[in-house]
Amino acid sequence: MIIEAHGLRKTFTAKRGRGRTEEVEAVRGIDLSVGEGEIFAALGPNGAGKTTTVRMLATFTVPTAGTARVAGYDVVQDAAKVREKIGYVSQAGGVDDNAPGLETLVLAARLAGMTRRDALARAGELLETFSLTEIARRPARTLSGGQKRRFALAVGLVNRPPLIFLDEPTTGLDPQNRANLWDEIRALRDAGTSVLLTTHYLDEADALCDRLVIIDHGLIVAEGTPGDLKKEVAGDVVTLRLDDLGAARKLLAAQPYIRETREEGESLRAYLDDGEHDLPALLRALEGERLAIRSVSLERATLDDVFLKHTGRSLRDAA
Numbered sequence: 001m002i003i004e005a006h007g008l009r010k011t012f013t014a015k016r017g018r019g020r021t022e023e024v025e026a027v028r029g030i031d032l033s034v035g036e037g038e039i040f041a042a043l044g045p046n047g048a049g050k051t052t053t054v055r056m057l058a059t060f061t062v063p064t065a066g067t068a069r070v071a072g073y074d075v076v077q078d079a080a081k082v083r084e085k086i087g088y089v090s091q092a093g094g095v096d097d098n099a100p101g102l103e104t105l106v107l108a109a110r111l112a113g114m115t116r117r118d119a120l121a122r123a124g125e126l127l128e129t130f131s132l133t134e135i136a137r138r139p140a141r142t143l144s145g146g147q148k149r150r151f152a153l154a155v156g157l158v159n160r161p162p163l164i165f166l167d168e169p170t171t172g173l174d175p176q177n178r179a180n181l182w183d184e185i186r187a188l189r190d191a192g193t194s195v196l197l198t199t200h201y202l203d204e205a206d207a208l209c210d211r212l213v214i215i216d217h218g219l220i221v222a223e224g225t226p227g228d229l230k231k232e233v234a235g236d237v238v239t240l241r242l243d244d245l246g247a248a249r250k251l252l253a254a255q256p257y258i259r260e261t262r263e264e265g266e267s268l269r270a271y272l273d274d275g276e277h278d279l280p281a282l283l284r285a286l287e288g289e290r291l292a293i294r295s296v297s298l299e300r301a302t303l304d305d306v307f308l309k310h311t312g313r314s315l316r317d318a319a
Helices: 050-057 080-086 101-110 116-129 145-154 175-190 202-208 226-233 245-253 277-286 303-311
Strands: 003-017 020-034 039-043 064-070 086-089 163-165 194-197 211-216 220-223 236-242 256-266 267-272 295-299
Touching: 003 050, 003 194, 020 050, 020 277, 039 050, 039 175, 039 202, 050 064, 050 194, 080 086, 086 303, 101 116, 101 145, 101 220, 145 163, 145 175, 175 194, 175 202, 194 202, 194 220, 194 295, 202 236, 211 303, 220 226, 220 303, 226 303, 236 245, 236 277, 245 256, 245 267, 245 277, 256 303, 267 303, 277 295
Parallel strands: 039 194, 039 211, 086 163, 163 194
Antiparallel strands: 003 020, 003 064, 211 220, 236 267, 236 295, 256 267
16 A cells, blocks of 8 residues: 555644634544555545645655655655655645746755756656647746646656645646546556545545545544445435425335435435336325425435435535
């Protein structure tokens, strides 16, 4: 495993006015492991503790309690060794708006201990890898959001790390640039680089990651592959809008082909293994009790359904 963490906790002291302070538990005891050459995600809403967890693993924040080893080194006792083995791309990106991307890459390589000659050579490799050669001498402020993120990713890889941390890597990008960046991340995995990313995008975690954890209020509430997590909920979800949700939920909960029902706002969600075959029976049951349906939809279970099962609320709403 390239990352092994046990019981990680982080408590901050927050000021509350008039000289008062309060202890805030951002991370409340997290265990996780990341294998070599996999894309691993920490999925959850803003404020869940994802970034704090990553910052502890990247040695930027000292844990209040717990232990973690990254690339074989303890994140507290061997912090300098850990930093030699990782790349880190924050939400802000770390690219100087007033400097050309080439200069930023060369500076990062020099800070990593390379000679100027080696730094220029490494920058050239990365510019070619991420198709940035033609815009390498333009000030970063003149680049698009997608181009800046590719430069930021290149900076994080300048020291050829076996592991890179990506904190909300596609926030603010349009769909095409998001898809392009996903391809770049997959290419890293295919080349043997381990990736740990944080995200609050359901589709990103589902499409991109080999495994993930769902974090809420500083705790891991679910862990597994996207497919396995969704199978734990159901194969399909029927969403209904009715006038009498309570009566409908009681009725459907008694049907043998329905795993579970949940009220969400003005809707009722019914979880089934085979929605295409069971939907007609579900509709007949409602019709038999004269429960009027205002709308109905059938879709595959998503990671939002997993989040809803474990936390009692929608990740879309929480985010």
